[in-house]
Amino acid sequence: MKQVININFHGQVVPIEVSAFDLLKNYTASLARFFENEEGKEEIINDIESRIGELFQERLKKGATCITDDDVNAIIKSMGRPEEFDGEEEKVATKLSETSSGKSAGADSQSTDTNTLRRLYRDENNKVLGGVCGGLARYFRTDPVIVRVIFAVVSLAFGTGILAYIILDCCTKQRF
Amino acid sequence: MNIENTASQMRKGVLEFCILSVIKQGEAYPSDIIEKMKAANLNIFEGTLYPLLTRLKNAEFLTYRWIESNSGPPRKYFMLTEKGAAFYKELEATWNELANAVQALSKAEQEYTTSNDFNQPE
Numbered sequence: 268m269k270q271v272i273n274i275n276f277h278g279q280v281v282p283i284e285v286s287a288f289d290l291l292k293n294y295t296a297s298l299a300r301f302f303e304n305e306e307g308k309e310e311i312i313n314d315i316e317s318r319i320g321e322l323f324q325e326r327l328k329k330g331a332t333c334i335t336d337d338d339v340n341a342i343i344k345s346m347g348r349p350e351e352f353d354g355e356e357e358k359v360a361t362k363l364s365e366t367s368s369g370k371s372a373g374a375d376s377q378s379t380d381t382n383t384l385r386r387l388y389r390d391e392n393n394k395v396l397g398g399v400c401g402g403l404a405r406y407f408r409t410d411p412v413i414v415r416v417i418f419a420v421v422s423l424a425f426g427t428g429i430l431a432y433i434i435l436d437c438c439t440k441q442r443f
Numbered sequence: 444m445n446i447e448n449t450a451s452q453m454r455k456g457v458l459e460f461c462i463l464s465v466i467k468q469g470e471a472y473p474s475d476i477i478e479k480m481k482a483a484n485l486n487i488f489e490g491t492l493y494p495l496l497t498r499l500k501n502a503e504f505l506t507y508r509w510i511e512s513n514s515g516p517p518r519k520y521f522m523l524t525e526k527g528a529a530f531y532k533e534l535e536a537t538w539n540e541l542a543n544a545v546q547a548l549s550k551a552e553q554e555y556t557t558s559n560d561f562n563q564p565e
Binding site: 277278279298302306307310314315317320321323324325345346347348349351352 | 473474488489490491493494496497498500501512514515516518519
């Protein structure tokens with residue numbers, strides 16, 4: 268026995284189960300986060316929600332008394348979740364890495380290509396031990412020798428450099 | 444390097460051209476466009492389409508008008524602008540060039556293999 272509420276969704280009154288409404292809210296929140304930096308994001312989100320509203324009306328016209336969890340999940344499946352949007356893998360990767368524990372030292376560089384992602388990788392082509400310094404050098408666009416010298420000096424002076432190296436080696440991925 | 448990433452990048456490259464191709468045939472609204480693309484065996488999520496349409500509209504290649512609908516909220520019907528038509532012509536030329544190049548290269552490999560086999564002793 269589920270509670271059903273009426274919502275005003277883009278100019279239409281839609282009876283919807285409370286749990287389904289929560290699913291809907293989570294989805295639209297994920298869209299808002301995903302399109303955070305996109306020019307014209309309000310328009311995009313509005314269009315998507317409008318389309319969802321249309322799909323709701325289709326179901327109601329067919330005789331459904333209210334919108335259920337299954338309905339919302341099916342609609343989300345066909346619209347696609349942000350991480351499934353074509354060609355947006357890099358954007359998603361940035362968002363995921365921002366929430367996880369520092370796997371990537373990259374940040375969105377403010378270039379004209381909004382999907383550019385600067386990640387910290389090990390450099391398999393330029394390595395002495397694990398390629399960490401090579402990767403760091405690539406990221407900071409300097410000579411790996413300089414990075415290695417600094418690393419060595421820091422390790423000798425403070426001792427923690429070696430631990431840092433091991434952590435970076437484990438946490439960064441190989442660059443192909 | 445994984446196949447999904449590379450394949451997805453290939454698709455991403457041609458999406459705009461495909462969408463414009465559909466709209467060029469006539470005024471269309473988003474789920475129309477999805478259907479036509481599905482019919483051509485190119486499946487994309489509606490969620491992928493809307494941002495692309497908005498970007499193209501903001502670049503002034505597309506324009507739209509609202510049409511009231513009995514079955515819900517009003518719909519946006521998109522069409523090409525003049526700028527869009529010109530852009531489309533350029534994309535078409537680029538696509539043809541690219542398609543021919545790729546065909547030539549991938550075919551060339553096959554021919555090499557065939558002639559190689561021919562030289563093998565029986």
